[in-house]
Amino acid sequence: MRDILVFSESFKRWGGSVEYAARLACAFDAHLTGIWVCASPMAALPSFEEPELFAELLDATLDLEKEAAASAAAFEAHVLQLGQRKASWQVAEGYVPEALALAGSWHDLLVTGRSDHAAWGSLSSVGNIVLGAGDLPCIVVPEHAPTQLPALDTVAIAWNGSIEAMRAVHAALPLLQSARRVVILRGEQRPPVRMTAWLPPFDLAGYLLRHGMTVESRTLRGGSEDDVGAALLGAAGEVGAGLLVMGAYGHTRFREWVLGGVTRHVLAHAALPVLLRH
Template sequence: MHDLLAYCESCEDWPASAAYAARLAAAFDGHVTGIHACPVPSLMSSPYDTPDLMADLLNVTRQLEEDAVASGPSFEAFARACGATRVAWQVAEEEVPRALNLAGSWHDALVVGRTLQTPWGSASAVGGMVLGAGLPCIVVPEGHVGESLPDGMAIAWNGSLEAIRATHAVLPLLRRARRVTILDGGQPLSASLDDWKPPFGLAGYLARHGIHSETMFLSKPGDSVGTLLLHAAKQAGADMLVMGAYGHTRFSEWVLGGATRDVLERIDMPVFMRH
C-alpha cells in the first residue's frame, strides 16, 4: 500500500475517497497520486461535416484540461491536510477506464468513490473500473469519514480465485487489523480450481502470515447477496469488507456478477475488491 491511485471525477470538490486514499498513504508512509481524466473528442465523428463543431469541442476540452492541470496544487494541499506527505497530481488525456488501467500499472491499489450524483460514481461505472483496472480497488461510499486503517475486517469467502487474489492483495491491511472474520458462504469452488486438491485453506493461509481469524458461516440469503455480506460484516464488527469482484463472463469488463453488483449498489462501508 505504498503507491495509491485516487480517482477524482471533479477537480473542484475533492471526494471522500480521495481523503481516504491520502489518509491510507499516510498510515503506510506511502505515496498518493490523484488522477483526473480529460478524454479528447474523437476525430472520427465526421469532422468534415462539422469542422466548426469539432474545433469548439477541442477548444472546450483544452480549457477543461488546463483547468484540471491547474488544480494540482489544490489537490496536493488537500491530501497533505489529510496527512499524506508524498503527493502527486496527474491529468490523463484518456477515457476513464483506460486512464486508470494505464496508471494502475505502477500503483498498488486504486481508490474510487461510490456516489449517487455523478456519472462515474454509479454502481455500474465503479464496477467497470474495478473489473478493468487490473489492480486491487478500494471502493469508498459517499460521505465516508471513518479511519482509513480498518480496525475490523471481514473477508467474503467462496473459494474462488478472485477471493484468493483479494485476500492476498489486502494482507498489508489485514496485518494491522485487530479482528479478521471469514464470512464463509459455503459455495463450491470455481471451475478453474476444481482440479486443485486439497482445497485452498484460507484460515491456515492467514495464520501463516501471522493473522488470527475467526469464521462466520453464512446461510443461503433470502435477500440479495450484497445485503447479506454487508450485514454479516457489520455483525462481525468489521469496518471493511474484502471480496473478489466478478463479471458474468471473462470477456466482459462491464457486465457485473450478482454479488459484485449487489454490494456496490448497497455499499455502506469501504470495500476492498480484486478481480
C-alpha cells in the same frame, strides 16, 4: 504498499474517496497520486461536420485540461491537511477505465468512489473501472462511508473458496496485517468453472495465521445471490468491519455484472469501503 492512486471526478472539489485514500496513504507512508480524466474530443469527431466546430471543441478541451492541471497545488494542500505529505496530481485524456488502468500499472492500489450522483460512480461505471484495472486491487468507497482509518481496526473477508476471493485476500495482505481483527465470512463454496480431476486444498485461516494475523470465522447462510450479498453486509456490520475484502465477478462478466450477483448487491448497498479484485 507504496503507491496509491485515487480517481477524482472533479478537480474543483474533493470527495470522500480522496479523503479515504489520503488517510490510507498516510497510514502506510505511501505516495498518493490523484488523477482526473477528461473525455477525449476525438470521441465526438463523427458528430461534427464542420471543422471549425471541432476546432472549437479541441480548444475548449485544452483549456479544461490546463485548468485541471493547475489544480495540483489545491489537491496537494487538501491532502496535506489530512496528514498526507507525499502527493502528486495527474491529468489524463480518454476513456476513464483505460486511463486508470494505465496509471494504475505503476501503483499498488486504486481508490474510487461509488455514488449514484456521479457519472463514474454508478454501479455499471464502477464495474467497468474494476474490470479495466486488471490485476490492480480497487477499493470502492461509498458516498457516505466513514473515511477515518481507525475503521480498519476490523477487516472482514467474504470467502467462498473461489480464485477471485484468493486473489483479493492476497492483494489485501498489507491491510489485513495492519488490522487488529480479521473475520472470515464463509459462504457456500463456489464450484470451479471447469471440471478438473483434482483441485489443491487451501486453508485460508491457516494462511492468515502464518502471516501473523488473529483470525475469526463465521458461516453465512443465503439462498439467492441477493440473499448472500445481504448476509455478507449484515455480518460485516455485526462484527464492526471497516473494510470488506471480496473477489469479484465469479461468473462470466456478462452474467455477474449485467444480470446481478453478489458483487453487484454488495456495491449497491454497502455502507463501508469494499476492496475488490477479480
